[in-house]
Structures are given as C-alpha cells and as structure tokens.
Amino acid sequence: MAQEARGDLAILEEKVGHVFSDKDLLIRALTHVSASASRAQSYERLEFLGDRVLGVVVAHMLVDAYADDSEGMMSRRLASLVRKETCAEVAREWDAGPFIRLGDGEAAAGGRNKDAILGDVCEAIIGAVYLDGGHEAAARIVRTAFGRCMATPGRRLQDAKTTLQEWAQGRRLAAPSYRLGSRSGPDHAPQFVVLVDVDGFASAEGTGTSKRVAEQAAAEAFLSREGINTHKGGE
Structure with a gap:
C-alpha cells in the first residue's frame, strides 16, 4: 500500500x-x-x-x-x-x-x-x-x-569523480577504478555499494540508489578521507 x-x-x-x-x-x-x-x-x-x-x-x-x-x-x-x-x-x-x-x-x-x-x-x-x-x-x-x-561561497565546481581523477592524474597515478561491492534491495529501490581504488591507497566505499550515485559517494569518501581540497575553482 x-x-x-x-x-x-x-x-x-x-x-x-x-x-x-x-x-x-x-x-x-x-x-x-x-x-x-x-x-x-x-x-x-x-x-x-x-x-x-x-x-x-x-x-x-x-x-x-x-x-x-x-x-x-x-x-x-x-x-x-x-x-x-x-x-x-x-x-x-x-x-x-x-x-x-x-x-x-x-x-x-x-x-x-x-x-x-x-x-x-x-x-x-x-x-x-x-x-x-x-x-x-x-x-x-x-x-x-x-x-x-x-551565490554560495565555496561551492564545488565539479563532481567528486572528476576531482578525484584530476587529483590522480596530477600525481601521475592511474585513473581511479570503480568496482561493485554489492547490490541489495528490491528492483524499485535498489542499494549499490561501490568501491573506488587508487594506486597506493586503501579503497574507499560509497553507497547509493544507482551505480552512478554510489560511485560519486565513493569518490567523495576518498577525497574526504585523504583531506583533498574539493572546492576547485580554477581552470
């Protein structure tokens, strides 16, 4: 109901x-x-x-x-x-x-x-x-x-996946890779767990109602854990 x-x-x-x-x-x-x-x-x-x-x-x-x-x-x-x-x-x-x-x-x-x-x-x-x-x-x-x-000061100018990829490239690391950890829930309300891997670093995990959302959450978790600046405004 x-x-x-x-x-x-x-x-x-x-x-x-x-x-x-x-x-x-x-x-x-x-x-x-x-x-x-x-x-x-x-x-x-x-x-x-x-x-x-x-x-x-x-x-x-x-x-x-x-x-x-x-x-x-x-x-x-x-x-x-x-x-x-x-x-x-x-x-x-x-x-x-x-x-x-x-x-x-x-x-x-x-x-x-x-x-x-x-x-x-x-x-x-x-x-x-x-x-x-x-x-x-x-x-x-x-x-x-x-x-x-x-008008919000400090608003991020790009999504977490892009920020993480550019950060990795700037350090001559391979592009971050994403893998599905698990999928649960009914078809109309699935929950995905995705892990992001960056060479030399522990994996970070994110969850979401789609793989795309979970990937963004995983990238966000990695950026937050490593203290990487997420408010990029330059070219």
Whole structure:
C-alpha cells in the first residue's frame, strides 16, 4: 500500500513559488514509481522534462552572471548547479520530503530524505511548473532557488569523480577504478555499494540508489578521507 503525501499542498506551492492550476501535475511530480500503478503515473517523465528546463535556465543565468568566464569554467559551474545533490538541496529548502508519495518499503527505507529521490522530485516539480505555467513560470522558480545556490561561497565546481581523477592524474597515478561491492534491495529501490581504488591507497566505499550515485559517494569518501581540497575553482 502506498504512503500518501502528507500536508496541505498549498504550503508546498508557496515555498516553490507557483500555484498550480492543475494540481494533478504537482501530485504526479511528487509520486515515486513505488507508489504508482505504472511508471507513466510516477514523476519520471516530469523529471526528464524538468532536467532539460533546469539546464537551459541555469545556463542562461551563468551567461548573465559570469561575463568573463570561459566556456570550460561555465560548464563546471553548470555541472555543479544541476547535479543531483544540488537539486536535493533545493527540494529540502522547499521542504518537499513530507509531500512525496512512496511505497511502504521505500518510505520505511527513509526515501523522503534520500538525495536521489529529492533531486528527482525537484526536477519533476520544475517540469510540472513548466507544463502548468510555461517557460517563464519555470524559469522564475529556478532563478529563485538555484540563484541562492549559485551565490554560495565555496561551492564545488565539479563532481567528486572528476576531482578525484584530476587529483590522480596530477600525481601521475592511474585513473581511479570503480568496482561493485554489492547490490541489495528490491528492483524499485535498489542499494549499490561501490568501491573506488587508487594506486597506493586503501579503497574507499560509497553507497547509493544507482551505480552512478554510489560511485560519486565513493569518490567523495576518498577525497574526504585523504583531506583533498574539493572546492576547485580554477581552470
């Protein structure tokens, strides 16, 4: 039996900054596949749309804000701002977690606080706003929420895997390698454990709801353990 979203959607609408004409769009944006009768009724298609809208709007923000940046620097800024972890930050600012509809198993596993799900929901809400109110409505909420992230001092300008790879290359080490440690959980809510190996160093481990997320977590764990600077801003 699915866990229903809790609370008055008007509260979420106020935090997002958009009142929906079609409330069903918002409900679908909050519905995980584990709580839907089919994937088409979950947030997945809205997430796909929202991801594209987010990328275009943030790219426009960066062009306006950083007139002297090279294309490479803006690409790194873009990757930092649209990464799943940043989207999860925004979803937490919206306090979207209590409203997410999850199946019992995913709810019991703490799904409402998982970066992967919160990040997906953030993108799905952006996609839902785009369909409900058009490009300018979606751009407005993106500028508000992600503008705050863009202004955060010390925000990492690239993901952990890229930082680790560049660190290894700078020391003439072989590129870090990633291997699957284990996979557990049901098909709709898998958990992966991935280990990263760097020559001359002990392995570091990360977990996530996909191999990609787990690899990033493993790289993050390695960087943190070795005290490697993760706030690179230069070319």
